[in-house]
Structure formats: structure tokens, C-alpha cells
Amino acid sequence: xxxxxxxxxxxxxxxxxxxxxxxxxxxxxxxxxxxxxxxxxxxxxxxxxxxxxxxxxxxxxxxxxxxxxxxxxxxxxxxxxxxxxxxxxxxxxxxxxxxxxxxxxxxxxxxxxxxxxxxxxxxxxxxxxxxxxxxxxxxxxxxxxxxxxxxxxxxxxxxxxxxxxxxxxxxxxxxxxxxxxxxxxxxxxxx
Amino acid sequence: xxxxxxxxxxxxxxxxxxxxxxxxxxxxxxxxxxxxxxxxxxxxxxxxxxxxxxxxxxxxxxxxxxxxxxxxxxxxxxxxxxxxxxxxxxxxxxxxxxxxxxxxxxxxxxxxxxxxxxxxxxxxxxxxxxxxxxxxxxxxxxxxxxxxxxxxxxxxxxxxxxxxxxxxxxxxxxxxxxxxxxxxxxxx
Numbered sequence: 001x002x003x004x005x006x007x008x009x010x011x012x013x014x015x016x017x018x019x020x021x022x023x024x025x026x027x028x029x030x031x032x033x034x035x036x037x038x039x040x041x042x043x044x045x046x047x048x049x050x051x052x053x054x055x056x057x058x059x060x061x062x063x064x065x066x067x068x069x070x071x072x073x074x075x076x077x078x079x080x081x082x083x084x085x086x087x088x089x090x091x092x093x094x095x096x097x098x099x100x101x102x103x104x105x106x107x108x109x110x111x112x113x114x115x116x117x118x119x120x121x122x123x124x125x126x127x128x129x130x131x132x133x134x135x136x137x138x139x140x141x142x143x144x145x146x147x148x149x150x151x152x153x154x155x156x157x158x159x160x161x162x163x164x165x166x167x168x169x170x171x172x173x174x175x176x177x178x179x180x181x182x183x184x185x186x187x188x189x190x191x
Numbered sequence: 192x193x194x195x196x197x198x199x200x201x202x203x204x205x206x207x208x209x210x211x212x213x214x215x216x217x218x219x220x221x222x223x224x225x226x227x228x229x230x231x232x233x234x235x236x237x238x239x240x241x242x243x244x245x246x247x248x249x250x251x252x253x254x255x256x257x258x259x260x261x262x263x264x265x266x267x268x269x270x271x272x273x274x275x276x277x278x279x280x281x282x283x284x285x286x287x288x289x290x291x292x293x294x295x296x297x298x299x300x301x302x303x304x305x306x307x308x309x310x311x312x313x314x315x316x317x318x319x320x321x322x323x324x325x326x327x328x329x330x331x332x333x334x335x336x337x338x339x340x341x342x343x344x345x346x347x348x349x350x351x352x353x354x355x356x357x358x359x360x361x362x363x364x365x366x367x368x369x370x371x372x373x374x375x376x377x378x379x
Contacts, residue, residue, distance in 0.1 A: 035234060035236065039233070039234075040230065040233035040234050040235060041229065041230075041233055042233075043232075043233050043234065044228070044229035044230055044231075044232050044233025044234070045224060045228070045229050045232065045233070046229060047224065047259075047262070049266075052266065054262055054265045054266050055262065055266070058258045058259070058261065058262040061254075061258055062251070062254065062255050062258050065250075065251060065254045066230075066251045066254075066255075069247045069250050069251050070235075070236070070247065070251075072247060073236070073243060073244065073247040076243050077238075077241070077243050077244070
């Protein structure tokens with residue numbers, strides 16, 4: 001069986017981290033999780049300061065590189081059937097000050113090449129009801145910004161041939177069910 | 192901007208020295224935080240510290256060191272940059288030896304040494320009581336700390352401007368030596 005890789009992405013506070021925990025609980029050793037590089041870098045203390053252009057560029061370069069390294073680590077080390085990545089290499093492009101095209105040029109790659117890294121994409125949007133919006137230590141966006149980022153992420157992954165989009169309207173249990181079924185099917189197709 | 196790297200084995204007092212330098216010289220210096228601490232305290236999956244884990248961690252650390260130094264060069268007006276460890280240090284942890292490390296990084300020891308105008312080496316204290324093992328990130332015991340320190344001493348030995356702080360001195364004396372060294376560099 002060939003190991004498959006999916007990217008779990010979407011705007012801030014869309015329930016990605018919770019979805020990952022649910023997948024781990026459901027599929028156990030059959031899935032290997034790859035943690036989000038951006039959270040690692042920022043919670044590790046990357047100097048965000050005033051979020052100047054130079055700071056954002058340095059951070060996104062490190063995030064892009066660390067995403068690749070941690071995916072490679074999971075691929076080399078784990079025997080799981082499925083690798084589930086908390087966001088993918090493509091996501092950094094959304095935050096790049098000089099735009100998406102410039103990002104891939106600077107990283108010496110292309111959007112097509114980066115999309116091809118993943119067998120499937122799961123997109124989770126933030127909840128439309130503001131009462132469900134949670135702030136964390138690492139998160140700096142408000143709800144409106146969260147939706148703007150979500151739009152950009154939706155757009156950048158749109159050419160991926162195998163994507164499931166889960167909107168912010170569903171309750172989390174429904175979302176979790178959709179995700180579980182999607183992953184279940186991927187694992188079965190893989191037999 | 193001049194660039195100094197502060198390095199040495201675990202628990203040598205590097206972080207304390209950096210705080211003292213910042214207190215002493217204020218805006219004249221810019222500090223660059225340690226990339227390894229950033230990656231590991233951020234939650235890089237160490238798991239069993241297998242060679243595969245170490246290789247990927249060190250790849251990220253090497254890249255991050257370069258990016259953080261470049262960022263300080265671009266955004267700071269300080270006359271001296273003080274880096275908490277340098278790009279070369281990763282070679283000491285690389286499972287396949289320093290030569291393989293620089294090859295894997297598409298660089299050379301010489302190119303990396305040339306990144307820094309000066310090197311300050313702080314060793315772990317010789318007395319066992321002074322060894323502080325209690326950080327979340329540190330996994331070495333005292334003996335391992337000395338082994339790593341020796342490797343770091345060796346890998347930087349070709350640098351033309353290195354201060355090796357005598358390990359038997361008390362910390363105040365060490366701090367004084369470091370302060371004078373940095374002062375001298377700022378004034379030059």
C-alpha cells in the first residue's frame with residue numbers, strides 16, 4: 001500500500017487542530033500527524049515584533065522550509081497509511097507580502113509542484129457564528145481577517161484535483177463526520 | 192554591522208551572558224535568538240531522537256539561523272549583532288559528521304566561519320553543582336555537556352578572532368571578560 005498524504009487547511013479557528021485529534025482518535029496508528037510549522041515557529045518565539053515586511057518574509061521562508069522537512073520526516077519515519085498535515089507548503093504563499101507568484105519564485109518552486117505534494121486537501125472554514133470564534137496565544141487575527149485569510153486559502157488550493165471543502169455553517173460534529181468519512185474513503189481506496 | 196557569535200556547551204551561561212550584554216549595551220547591540228531553542232520549544236517532534244529526526248531538525252535549524260541573522264541585519268540599527276549560537280554548531284550534532292553536514296547544507300566550514308567577525312566560547316562550569324539541567328529544552332547530562340562543549344571548541348578553532356572564556360572562573364569574572372571583549376568590538 002502506498003502511503004498517502006493529505007493537507008488539512010483553512011482559515012484561523014476553523015477547527016483544524018480539533019479535527020486532527022479526532023482523526024488520531026479514530027484511526028490510531030493508521031494515521032501520522034504532521035504538526036503546523038507556523039505554530040511551531042511562532043510559539044517557539046520567532047521575533048514577530050511589528051510584523052514588518054522583513055519579519056513576515058523571514059517567518060514564511062522558515063515555515064515553508066520547516067513544513068517540507070517535517071513532512072519528509074513523517075514520510076521517512078512513519079509506517080502509517082496516511083499522513084495528515086496541519087496545513088501545507090502552499091499556505092505560506094497567502095501571507096507573502098509581494099503576492100503568490102513572487103512567493104513560489106522566491107522558493108524556487110511552482111504552485112503546481114506544491115499542490116502535487118498532496119493526494120487530497122481538506123479545507124475547513126471558520127465558523128460563521130462569531131460566538132464560536134476563539135483566540136489563542138499564537139493567533140493574532142480577528143474574525144473578519146480570519147474570513148479574508150480563509151478566502152485566500154480557498155483560492156490558492158482551488159486547482160487541486162481532490163479537495164473537500166467544509167463550510168463554517170456546519171456544527172463541529174457534522175464537520176468531524178464529513179472529515180472522518182473522507183479519510184475513511186481515502187484509506188479504503190488505498191487498499 | 193559586526194557579528195559576534197556566542198557559543199559553547201549546554202549550561203555555559205550563554206543566555207545569561209546575552210541578557211547582561213543587552214542590559215549593558217542597550218541599543219548598540221541586537222540579539223539573535225537561538226534557532227534550536229525556537230524549534231524545539233516550539234514543539235519539533237523529537238520522538239526518540241533518531242538520526243532521521245536529528246537530520247530534519249538540524250536542516251530547519253541551519254536555515255533558521257541564516258534567516259534570523261539576515262532579519263537582524265535588515266531591521267536593526269545596532270552596531271553589533273550578538274548571535275546565540277551560530278550556523279556551524281549544527282555540525283556537532285549531525286549524525287554523519289561535520290564534513291557530511293556542510294556538504295548537505297551546500298556550504299563549507301570556511302564559508303560559515305566567515306559569517307562571524309568574532310566568536311565567544313563559554314564552557315559549562317566545571318563543578319557539578321553549577322550545572323543547571325532544568326530547562327524544558329535541555330536533554331543532556333553533565334558528561335554529555337562536556338563532550339558537546341569539546342566538539343564545539345574544536346569546530347570553531349580555525350576562527351581568527353575567538354575568545355575562549357576560562358571555565359574555572361566565577362560567573363561574574365566571565366561576564367566581565369565577555370563585556371570587555373564586546374566593548375572593544377563596538378569601539379573599533
